[in-house]
Amino acid sequence: MFKTSILVLLSFLNLANSKNWIRSGYVYAGNEFPVSGIDSRLFTHLVCAFAYINSSNSEIYIEPSDETYMSTFTEIVTSKNPSAKTLLSIWAGKPHSSMFFDMTNSSMFFDMINSYSTFFGMINQSSHRTSFIRSAMIAARRHGFMGLDLSYVFPSTSANKANMRSFFDEWREAINSEPRKYDTPRLILTMGAMYSPVMDSIIYPVNDIKRNFDWVHVRSFDYHVPSKDRFTGAHAALYDPSSNLNTDYGINEWIRRGLPANKLLIGLPYHGYAWTLVNSNDYAIGAPAKGKALTADGSVRYSYIKWYLNNYGVKPVFNSTYVVNYCKIGSFWIGFDDVEAIKTKVSYAKEKGLLGYNVFQIPNDDADWILSTTG
Ligand SMILES: *[C@@H]1O[C@H](CO)[C@@H](O)[C@H](O)[C@H]1NC(C)=O
Ligand SMILES: *[C@@H]1O[C@H](CO)[C@@H](O)[C@H](O)[C@H]1NC(C)=O
Ligand SMILES: *[C@@H]1O[C@H](CO)[C@@H](O)[C@H](O)[C@H]1NC(C)=O
Ligand SMILES: *[C@@H]1O[C@H](CO)[C@@H](O)[C@H](O)[C@H]1NC(C)=O
Secondary structure, rough: OOHHHHHHHHHHHHHHHOOOOOOOEEEEOOOOOOOHOOOHHOOEEEEEEEEEEEOOOOOOOOOHHHHHHHHHHHHHHHHHHHOOEEEEEEEOOOOOOOOOHHHHHHHHHHHHHHHHHHHHHHHOOOOOOOOOHHHHHHHHHHHHEEEEEEOOOEEEEEOOOHHHHHHHHHHHHHHHHOOOOOOOOEEEOOOEEEOOEEOOOOOOOOOOOHHHHHHHEEEOOOOOOOOOOEEOOOOOOOOOOOOOHHHHHHHHHHHHHOOHHHEEEEEEOEEEEEEOOEEEEEEOOOOEEEEEEEOOOOEHHHHHHHHHHHHHHOOOOEEEOOOOEEEOOOEEEEEEEEOHHHHHHHHHHHHHHOOOOEEEOHHHHOOOOOOOOOO
């Protein structure tokens, strides 16, 4: 009797656990991939990126060229998966530098931290915060989104912490008190943040985030990139024996500083990076490299990597020390997450009690959705 109820309880917990496991992913509106081509059944949450902040009135706006994409996003996604939740992501970084891959350029990155006054100008004044919050909620509801995401805030040490706290508290309050029909759930509120809560001049107010956001999805990738590093690197290493630049370190820091594990989504990159080797016989992780290969910044989508590997009949190596796949073709070296790396990271996230994962970005998977069916 006792045994049976334990078993029943255990299977119930298991069910509850898998039910709450979040499989989220970004879809960038500037991508040429049609929303209707996405297998939304493989995800619980799909995040449509990006809306921007108008610096003259602090309201959010959608680029006219993205208007149709965003206004039809939810309808298309839910026609295939009626229980999928959609979120509208607002870009908090420097205006018009939304290309994620550009952020791999470190000088641009620091330029961005120091000069995006639009976001800090907005949080600085109560009336601006109100305009932002109101416009964001109206935009979400108008287009059928079920949540809002704020990506990517870089709270530098000099940012006004009191204003940031007021902004987060007011946004949560507005969401909680929004007049809704009884069958309309509250808007979900999420944040896209760096892989670790403390980095150089960035420090995230973990307690204010914990109190107000449903979850945080971390950018646990792009640690080493060919536009900056003159050696081959595991850009999304789960572990790194010689540096703190790895996902496990960042996740542990978020938890150590007070964010509960069940408010964290690990980031899974659907892109890798290509380097040109100095010596094509030396192609271990950390081998000397001359710089980027294949694309303008060396970033390569997974679908293209697969095509490239098939074309050259090359099987990538899986390195379990870093948790990365890599391959060498001629003098090119590509590091990326293949099925083994993704699988290992998903198991890691489950063992750690995280809430789930967030993919960047969904359309870069191959034609069979091989990575998306892994987790
Ligand atoms: C930004 O706000 C100003 C002032 O309200 C308005 O004139 C302008 O059209 C807005 N820009 C965008 C891109 O929405
Ligand atoms: C990185 O960005 C800076 C500032 O925008 C620019 O001057 C530099 O040329 C860029 N470097 C590369 C390698 O793209
Ligand atoms: C925010 O307010 C502070 C003090 O009121 C001011 O010094 C700072 O320049 C403001 N920042 C922006 C980005 O407007
Ligand atoms: C992973 O690569 C590093 C660097 O080349 C090497 O030291 C390590 O032994 C490799 N790990 C495995 C499990 O092969």
